[in-house]
Structure formats: structure tokens, C-alpha cells
Amino acid sequence: MEFDRNRSAGILASEIARLYAAALQGALHPLGLSRAQYLALSELWLEDGLTQRLLAERVGVEQATMANTLVRMERDGLIERKPNPDDGRSQQIWLTQAAHRLQAPATNAAAKANELVAEGLPVAERELFFSMLARVIANLRTIRSS
Amino acid sequence: MEFDRNRSAGILASEIARLYAAALQGALHPLGLSRAQYLALSELWLEDGLTQRLLAERVGVEQATMANTLVRMERDGLIERKPNPDDGRSQQIWLTQAAHRLQAPATNAAAKANELVAEGLPVAERELFFSMLARVIANLRTIRSS
DNA sequence: CAATATTACATAGCATGCTATATTAGTTAC
DNA sequence: GTAACTAATATAGCATGCTATGTAATATTG
Secondary structure, rough: OOHHHHHHEEEEEHHHHHHHHHHHHHHHHHOOOHHHHHHHHHHHHHHOOOHHHHHHHHHOOOHHHHHHHHHHHHHHHOOEEEEEOOOOOOOEEOHHHHHHHHHHHHHHHHHHHHHHHOOOHHHHHHHHHHHHHHHHHHHHHHHHHH | OOHHHOOOOOHHHHHHHHHHHOOOHHHHHHHHOHHHHHHHHHHHHHHEEOOHHHHHHOOOOOOEEEEEHHHHHOOOOEEEEEOOOOOOOOOEEEEOOHHHOOOHHHHHHHHHHHHHHOOOOOOHHHHHHHHHHHHHHHHHHHHHOO
């Protein structure tokens, strides 16, 4: 029922996540990128040569999820894996030239999708909204890890 | 990077959606229900005998997504489908006795998951948070449909 | 009324997410 | 130095979500 649904911040957030995913996917599609690929790239643009485990942590997904995303990124020519000289169990993930060239256009495309979310609120409320989202996340994380 | 990430309401909302999904899934698991099943049930508890199309609209997912969810719900003995006397193309979706019996416990379990999200904010801020979420959704929806 | 369009549902194919588990490589403790 | 633990990946299996497309039934139109 509408009343109850609007009382559930979880369901509302899920709805935003779905709509945002669609907007981000739509903005990235002309570049041949998917949402999960973009999120991985956005960490690798900051620091290249990470291990899978570190990358998964920074993006905030499970290792198995990142492993699958990396398979698709390797298939699509976005990354290469090289042995980690310090540890035979892990590999370093390096961006290809193609991935480097996508940084500016993909960042712009994602910024547009992010703007679509923010523009639903007057500028004066946006900082508070971010802060609320962050506090809700922090609380849910403490519960998860307790 | 943390700074940039916290500037994206979309990514923050996605994070809440994931954490909420995990909490809801965890709360429903002892009842043998999944999240998507619960969302479908919560509409059918309000009105039984809906068509697939109507149910998908009310839950807010695509028809194909609901079709798959209904396959799993039928498999799990939660629903039965009967021919629609008014329209040979569609079927009516009816809850089983088992599904009716789950209404109270599942509603309680979901309420607990919802409370986990809300409790990240002081009571005084919660109404505003709901209203912000709703406004962001409304804006994203107008973009989508334009 | 026959041709066409629309509607309801099913299905295929894919991307993301998860948990659980196997494998392999380091590390630690006797 | 070997046995046992831990850590990094890989893989299997599943649930949800999407788009695209096929099929059958109903509605509309000329």
C-alpha cells in the first residue's frame, strides 16, 4: 500500500537505487561501459595495479562479485592482470589504454546521472540529504558487523 | 575515493539498498521467504487475485521480472494461478493458505528491517528523510518517463 | 469480417549481487 | 621443517533485475 511503502526508507532507497542504476547505465552505455565496470574503473583511475581483494573492498562488494566483474572487464579489454611480485596468490589489476581513454567521458557521464538524483531536491537541502544517507549507511554497517 | 563517493546520492542510495536487502533477507529467511517474494506478497495480502501485469505495476518491477518471481513463488507453494474468466490471456494470482499464514510473521520481520534503516537517524529527522527520498524518486521518475 | 494493432504472459540471455566452497600460496606454531 | 591456519582467487549455484522477443488472445479499424 502506498502509505506503508512510503514509510519504509529501505524500499524507498531501493527504488532510488534502481532508478539511479538505470540512469547511470543509460549514460554509460554509449561508451560501452556498464555500471559495475564504471565503479571498478573509478577506483582504478585513482590507483592502478590494485589486487582484486583491495579493489573489492574499495568498491564495497564481495570478492566473488568483483571476480565476476573483472572477468567481464578483461573480456571487454578494460584491464589486464599481471602476477604480483610480492605474493604468488594475488595478481595486480592494470588498466589498458582503452580504459584510460574512457576516464574523462565516463566521469562526465556519471556526473550527469548523479546530478539527476541530486536535482530532485533544492540545493539548500542536498548537504543534509547526503549526511542523512551517510548516517543511515553507517548505522546499518555497524549492525551488520556486530 | 571517499570524498567523491559521498557526493553521489545515487551510490549512497545503492549502498543503503544493498544493506537493506541483506537485512530484509535475513529477517525473512527463517520464514522461508525471499525479499522479492515478500514484496509481491505484501501487495497480494492487500488484494488477492490480481493479474501478473497489475501485480508487477504495484510492486514496481517489470513484467518479466515478476514472471520469474511468480515461478519461484508457485514452486514454493505461495501462490496458485487460475484462469481469468474475463480474459483468456491473463490469469488471476491467488494466495495459498500457507501464504496467508505468513502475513503476520512476515510483516513483523519486515518492520524490524525497516526499523534498522530508520534508526540511523534521530526521530526528529525521519519524516524529512522520507520526504526527501520521495521527492528524489518523483524527480527520477519524471525524467524516466519523459 | 478480415487485417492490424495491442495486450498478457513466457522465455532467452545477460549483468550484478550474494553465500558457500575449492584451490593454491603464504604464514605460524610446534 | 612439517602441520595447521590464513589469505587471495576462482567457481558453482542461486535470486533479482533488465531488455528483447515470441505467442496467443483480444480489440480496433477499415
